[in-house]
Amino acid sequence: MAYLIQPDYVQYFCTCGQIKPITNLYFCRHCLKVRCGFCICHEVDSHYCANCLENMPSSEARLKKNRCSSCFDCPSCFHTLSTRATYAPARQDPAAGDAKVENKQPKKMYYLSCFNCRWTSRDVGIPDQPVASGGWPERTNPFANRFGQLLEYFKAIAQQEKQDKLDKERKKYAIRGKYITLTDKTGLTGAMARTTAGLPSSESSSSAIANFVPSQAKEEVEELPEDYHTKEVNLKLITTMPQRLASPEWQAQLVSRLQPIARPLSVKRSQRCRRCDHNLTKPEYNPGSIKFKIELLAYYHVPEVKIISFETIKPGCTTELLLKLTNPTAHEMQISIIQPDEVPEVEEKEEPKSIEKSLEKSLNLEKDTSWRQVIERKPLLPTTIKLHKPELSFTLAQRDDAAEYDDDSHHETNDIILWRKSNKLALRLKVTTDEEAKVGSPAVAILALQYSYRNTVPPTANSPQTRDHVLYTTVAIHLGTVTQ
Structure with missing residues (x-):
């Protein structure tokens, strides 16, 4: 090697x-040019999980925040977590004494374990689940609503600025008796064009800007504890910077508060020539296949x-x-x-x-x-x-x-x-x-x-x-x- x-x-x-x-170059058979990674356009074809090879469309991946719902990474060493099975002890009825047992057969339960650093979901108090996959609880961020409002506000501002710029360009190059675009000739208005393209309307953008409530700074800030500078620090109980950045929504400060990280999805991408807009590489849709439908590498065309x-x-x-x-x-x-x-x-x-x-x-x-x-x-x-x-x-x-x-x-x-x-x-x-x-x-x-x-x-x-x-x-x- x-x-x-x-x-x-x-x-x-x-x-x-x-x-x-030559192994990092592409060859376009339509414009007969050698292209590198900066001369091509990258497009995402499909999303899939590299661990379980589950394939999902782009809309579903967007809703799941590009994370797999059944595979997790270790929050301590970032290794893939494995599902371990165990048997829960049979529960006893305290009113009937030790003679009567509610469930005679033990129930199978599952928990997450890391084979690399031996971290388990039991270390942070996550209860065992009766299902092997898909039943792990998801934490909700208390600031999720505020993040959504900020996102809609900035989207509305960007859409409004782009529309204003487009209107200025049309007024600048407007010529009487001639049509600049097909929308002017066919009578297609801006609202209909946005609806056809699947974009939000101008009324919704203006309402999102008008109803937005800006953040306000607090005059009073909580004071630090008295023993903040004198308390002895145990580095084994404090999370490291990579561990905090792995989950930016929470950024747990203590190791006892680490939670399993949903595994990010991988993508299969196709590449197009920027000049002629033809495909240079296009993989198979199946995530388990490593073959390509189109693979125009320079290694196969250039001496x-x-x-x-x-x-x-x-x-x-x-x-x-x-x-x-x-x-x-x-x-x-x-x-x-x-x-x-x-x-x-x-x-x-x-x-x-x-x-x-x-x-x-x-x-x-x-x-x-x-x-x-x-x-x-x-x-x-x-x-x-x-x-x-x-x-x-x-x-x-x-x-x-x-x-x-x-x-x-x-x-x-x-x-x-x-x-x-x-x-x-x-x-x-x-x-x-x-x-x-x-x-x-x-x-x-x-x-x-x-x-x-x-x-x-x-x-x-x-x-x-x-x-x-x-x-x-x-x-x-x-x-x-x-x-x-």
Whole structure:
């Protein structure tokens, strides 16, 4: 497992300028761009409990405050609590004496126990329950009503400010005889648009603001006990800061007042490209499945670069670098190594706006389209190490899973190509270090790959009709530090 903690020596440049390993990048087959975690939009598909694998819709998860009702975490060590069974002693009737027993058979009862720190629900006085799951009492916060009033008040203020801003923009760009949005043309009022989008009306927002009672500070504050500064403190009886922050509604000060923490729900999320709004990853709905319906990772579409070996990097010296290229696709790939400055800049065209999208934008007042803006930045490339570009293009065969078990490799006599094996290729490249490079500075070699890609997505009206494309990617290879 040592490879899991090793640093990433080969990193790829995203279109936004971020440098990430190929396992952390995505590839959009519609706009043919490499995307990182900052260039995609994350959407929640389903909520589920990671312990019992119970799946629930978003509305139910919102009502339960994104907590599972049957699974709990230990408030002391945050380990998952287990349900233990015990038998309650039979109750006796005091009027009839010891001879008459009300229940001859003992009743099975359940309590929560932690296998890690040995904390139990009996330690804090929680009575045993006759049901294994779903019967544990829930505490109600005495300030729940006040929290609800504050939440409604701030929601109303945010809705009112957004509506005022929208009205100002409409008045600013209003032109006589022309319609700005479809709501103006069809006569759809703002109230009907809010009702269609499922938003609260303006009357309810104004009433929530008018009926709100602000908080008032008290002039008299309860005094501290006399022995507050002289009383001896036992740290074993006082909760720690992580234990208090685990339940922010209560924040128990004593260990004897800790309560089981309902386990937070996990989510399955899908990811979309911010530019073209197509899915990059989409998991299965079943929480017990780890498969994906759509999984467009860059690892399966972009040629992979690995370091075989390299010599010591010294200022003003030319050294050799051995790399291995892999074709992960199911089609042949033509690869050429070029300088990073030779990568052409391609301007992305905006998609034409359809009537359906304009209508959706006019009806949904809460929709924010700022997440579609992908800022493309050209990466800052170091100039201490220069790569000698080979005047040769390579052809890599398609990926073949059965060829992984074949030990035969074809060795070539070329000075650049060392050997070939299935969809893999080993290269010998030369890099020259600048004479002014400081000793101890990081040695990073930058190269660009020009490769052919065959798109298997069916063409649409907005996408290009051609299947074969020539794409570019920039790779940063970390070769340690510059030595003497």
